[in-house]
Amino acid sequence: MADLHINLAGIDSPNPFWLASAPPTNSGYQVQRAFEAGWGGAVWKTLGDPIINTSSRFAAINFNGQRVAGFNNIELITDRPLEINLKEIYETKKRFPDRAIIASLMVEPKQEKWHEIVKLVEDVGVDGLELNFGCPHGMAERGMGSASGQVPELVESQTYWVKEVAQTPVIVKLTPNITDITATAEAAVQGGADAISMINTINSLMGVDIDTWNTIPNVAGKGAHGGYCGPAVKPIALNMVADCARHPLINVPISGIGGISNWKDTVEYLLMGATGVQVCTAVMHHGFRVVEDMIEGLSNYLDDKGIDSVMDLVGKSVPKYSDWGNLDLNYKVVARINNDICINCNKCHIACEDASHQCIDMLKDANGNSYLQVQEDDCVGCNLCSIVCPEEGAINMVELKGDHPPLTWNERQKALSEIGAK
DSSP: OOBOOEEETTEEESSSEEEOSSGGGSSHHHHHHHHHHTOSEEEEEEESSOOOOOSSOEEEEEETTEEEEEEEEOOOSOOSOHHHHHHHHHHHHHHOTTSEEEEEEOOOSOHHHHHHHHHHHHTTTOSEEEEEOOOOSSGGGGTOTHHHHTOHHHHHHHHHHHHHHOOSOEEEEOOSOSSOHHHHHHHHHHTTOSEEEEOOOEEEOOEEOTTTOOEESOBTTBOOOEEEESGGGHHHHHHHHHHHHTOTTOOSOEEEESSOOSHHHHHHHHHTTEEEEEEOHHHHHHOTTHHHHHHHHHHHHHHHHTOSBGGGGTTTTGGGOOOGGGSBTTOEEEEEEOTTTOOOOOHHHHHHHHHSOOOEEEEEOTTSOEEEEEOTTTOOOOOHHHHHOOSTTSEEEEEEOOSSOOOBHHHHHHHHHHHHHO
């Protein structure tokens, strides 16, 4: 059986599955139940000066019969006294010494405030610290969360303050609510971060009730923007993880967060550079025991691939992720329809006719039966027909071997410039 153990910046964990800092890690009772279910680690719900949360505070997007395709919250950091959280962290770590417990922290951007809380949480035995520079709502009005996380200079200085006193590894949690996340990731590294985690939630308004005209959720008829997470944010998060993983100056481990719902999502994050993952929405939807399927699925995947350790997956796809200008313009794929599987719903024809390159013909055979056929000379290989097709295997994208050598846009432009110079 493959080894699922990970080491993220010096933090050991029996598997790569951690609970993210969120409602499921709000108390010792919850974290201990999670560890009993098999979770390898937990990032404790963000500690700081306790606040008062609102009612109501959650909302979700349901899409095509799937509930909680996206999730929104306006909940803030812990509303429980710091001393109670510290007591429960101590008790939980004593009961589960082999599990990773990370303290998520958020305080005012003042050196003495950071020094004070770091010393308090490390005294109760945490394995690491996660600096919450990403919360997009509530705390931002007070100069914390994403208000700090959107300013590279503040990320660097606050990370440096923590590193002045920290005895455990420091992870900096980054906000996606920024033009270029690598700028703040690089600032965190400059400040001494041992690792980074991403992404925190995305600014969002989940919806509006068209009968009452209230926002969703609303508090006594008023609403505010919240943080968006869940399966719908995975492509955004995966791109940001990959951008940081391939950046030459961001040479620290990454804890991947965003829409991770199963073991396959985990494999994707690991391949794109994450050393481990953090999960929240899937637990809020299905409970702590989802980790059982995640562990089993990942273990079976590694065994099937003949891979001894989950750490051997980390970053393997990063070299394959590049800029558009490095893509081969002479590479050619076309769509081919398997009429033995095709159910003649004609969705591919409609999509191609109305939104692509009009290269799928509706024909009839000698017996008068309808069938679809791709004009391969006109097909640009956009994938749209295979995306909208409801029948697995009915449309395949097939590579055509051409006579031209690989040619990227960057190579083409360079060649044109050289010709022009002559």
